[in-house]
Amino acid sequence: MNAKNAHSSSFRDPSGYVFVDNGDIKRVIYPVYFKQYKALNDSDFFKTLFENELLIPHKELTNTDKEVVIKAEKISFVTYPYEWSFNMYKEAALLTLKLQKYSLEQGFSLKDASAFNITFHNGKAIFIDTLSFDFYIENTPWRAYKQFITHFFGPLLLAHYHGAQQLKLMSNFIDGIPVKMISSMLPFKTRLSPILYSNIHLLAKLENKHNEDYKGETKVASLSKKGQLNIIKSLYDYIKNLELKEHSEWGNYYDKINYTDDAFMQKSEIINTWVNTIKPECLIDVGGNDGTFVRKLNSSAKTSLVCDIDNNAVDFNHKIMKLNKEQFMLPFVLDVLNPSPSIGLNNKERDSFLNRIKELAPDVTLALAVIHHMSLSGNVPFSESAKFFSTFSKHLIIEFPKREDSWVQRLLNAKGDFKDHFDFYSLDNFISEYTNTFEIIEQKEIEDSKRVIFLLRKK
Amino acid sequence: MYFLYFDPGLGAMIIQTIIAAVAGVVLFSKNLMHKIKVFLGIAKPIQDDVFDDIEIKDSDIENNNSSER
Structure with missing residues (x-):
């Protein structure tokens, strides 16, 4: 990667990188992401998200066969997940699910679900990682599902049961709170809830079981689009109704x-x-x-x-x-x-x-x-x-x-x-x-x- | 094509089939309960102003042709 003054947070995704140029936020896209980029442009996917103020708007500056450069609208002050209040966190989680549902319907899928992909801008949570959208492959599970749990669902549940201070854990766990830890911190009664049992406790159990499989022998299950939409909708409903117990006046x-x-x-x-x-x-x-x-x-x-x-x-x-x-x-x-x-x-x-x-x-x-x-x-x-x-x-x-x-x-x-x-x-x-x-x-x-x-x- | 630049968690990929089944049952029964409650006239009115619905409207929101993008 020959990234010139790449932003220090932009090194994980091989599709491109962000750099700051005279105070402007620009993004280089590599050929490996060209197909996705073109499809997202051609299908008005980006346009719809811009109009609904869900994705940070960008303009294309240059387009060669080596790289595409886009310029994103500037965000005055970026806040991080550990600086959000409970309901801000909730808004960010719901936005991620909303985007994944829309993506699926349009034949795309979010390839990651990091809480750092979202910040607040003009009074709303907004998605800022333009290159997170990839093609959906029929009958594959959501590969960012676990990330969603460790970045969003887990922290929100911990905050619900133990207070909003729990959200600060994210500053120590930059890659999400480990599922095992979430599971161990939730009260026993959460095992009786079908949604919580399956999304947290069972997940922790299975992750534990399969992290020894170095040879990759376990068969990867398939999941229909309808099935994946069910997961997303049920998480959306659950999170939307999640509240803090400590609410004071x-x-x-x-x-x-x-x-x-x-x-x-x-x-x-x-x-x-x-x-x-x-x-x-x-x-x-x-x-x-x-x-x-x-x-x-x-x-x-x-x-x-x-x-x-x-x-x-x-x-x-x-x-x-x-x-x-x-x-x-x-x-x-x-x-x-x-x-x-x-x-x-x-x-x-x-x-x-x-x-x-x-x-x-x-x-x-x-x-x-x-x-x-x-x-x-x-x-x-x-x-x-x-x-x-x-x-x-x-x-x-x-x-x-x-x-x-x-x-x-x-x-x-x-x-x-x-x-x-x-x-x-x-x-x-x-x-x-x-x-x-x-x-x-x-x-x-x-x-x-x-x-x-x-x-x-x-x- | 997916870029495997972070570990999606093998367990997490396998388990989604089970979670989807559970989610399907939960969604179905919630829906049913809601319909029954509406039928009996005891459904609570929706009063959440802050968080909207999961649906994203397509380009037909406004006839906003002025957008240069």
């Missing part, structure tokens, strides 16, 4: 926090004015909950990233985004104290959160009601949190709850004997540490609350 989160209605309005007015002077194309709200604040902005930002550590908040944001058909919103799960690392081959296959956000460089970062959690729950000194915020955007709008704030008091009291260690937590210290990295453009007290809000610019 994030809808009324803002009733629980320390804002009178007036203060809340005032806060959003201040932020609105500031954001409008910056006129961002792109912004990120760190600890942005369910996106309430970003939705209150009347800015023209094309992309608004809203991340939160709480899966339920992100899930709620995802739901609102879907119901309102919002294109600018991009919710994802992120722990600022432990952002997603770079993983995979050479530690380059999937990029870290920091690298991706640095590349995106949002025009403004909102950090509302976050600093006390970072400083008090996470023991992060002001100098360190300032360093974090200064790495990716020029402007920072940050809210500082003073020591007297009841939330701060609650966090401090929880520290018990260790409380004195946090004497550094004061407005003066905050200002003196942050002004090492940032300059203060504006600073406003929010009336009726013990909070101050700052507009800062990187020095």
Whole structure:
């Protein structure tokens, strides 16, 4: 393979590779995939998927008998499976099944079903691996079936039974969670469900039995198209009805926090004015909950990233985004104290959160009601949190709850004997540490609350 | 032609026949139950706004000829 600056994640598939050219995402297709590519073009397969916004659109740039080069629409910020909330994960799983069903009907089949083939773009899950479609051969089973189980069905089931935190396992198991492990982690009662027994437990058993067959002596079974469609439909129905047990009411989160209605309005007015002077194309709200604040902005930002550590908040944001058909919103799960690392081959296959956000460089970062959690729950000194915020955007709008704030008091009291260690937590210290990295453009007290809000610019 | 660049799992290929049979029975009985419930008037209305159906509409969604692709 003579791949010139191939993207570090694009080495598995021999049909071609992705490369970045002046910020554009391009894809080289090798002759080995020409037949498939032509058939997909001629049958309007690609066109239908583009129109339904299920596959990332591309345009053909060059077409020779050595290679075809296509240019794909750019995705502003790629999120990975371990950054999705439960329902985002569900949407991605359903999209994969939907594509496989459609492919089968058109005489194609997905040759892989990796969760990394999907990301979120314009408010929807979208398939990004254009070369994943191959010809369907009559009466063959789906070769990506096991991958679907280990990348999608397994993680979703684990999240259903043990909580959404399980979805983070994917950052350790880049090639899917082993079936045996899924099977061992599911409660006994799942053996009584025909769908779960056959798709997980029986699969684990058979995989175990056949992984000793090095000579390939076992006869490969045949499976009719109708049979395969049955598997896909039954998984689709099952996953569609799968829910988290832990669902809490994030809808009324803002009733629980320390804002009178007036203060809340005032806060959003201040932020609105500031954001409008910056006129961002792109912004990120760190600890942005369910996106309430970003939705209150009347800015023209094309992309608004809203991340939160709480899966339920992100899930709620995802739901609102879907119901309102919002294109600018991009919710994802992120722990600022432990952002997603770079993983995979050479530690380059999937990029870290920091690298991706640095590349995106949002025009403004909102950090509302976050600093006390970072400083008090996470023991992060002001100098360190300032360093974090200064790495990716020029402007920072940050809210500082003073020591007297009841939330701060609650966090401090929880520290018990260790409380004195946090004497550094004061407005003066905050200002003196942050002004090492940032300059203060504006600073406003929010009336009726013990909070101050700052507009800062990187020095 | 398939590119065998990852291991599909031999067990996983064989087992799909069994899973398909199970899935067929489950789908059939669910369908039947739904029909019975509709007949008795106790079927729940479909209220899922967020996730749509598995079907993908063919090009007839809109007469969108402006698309250059």
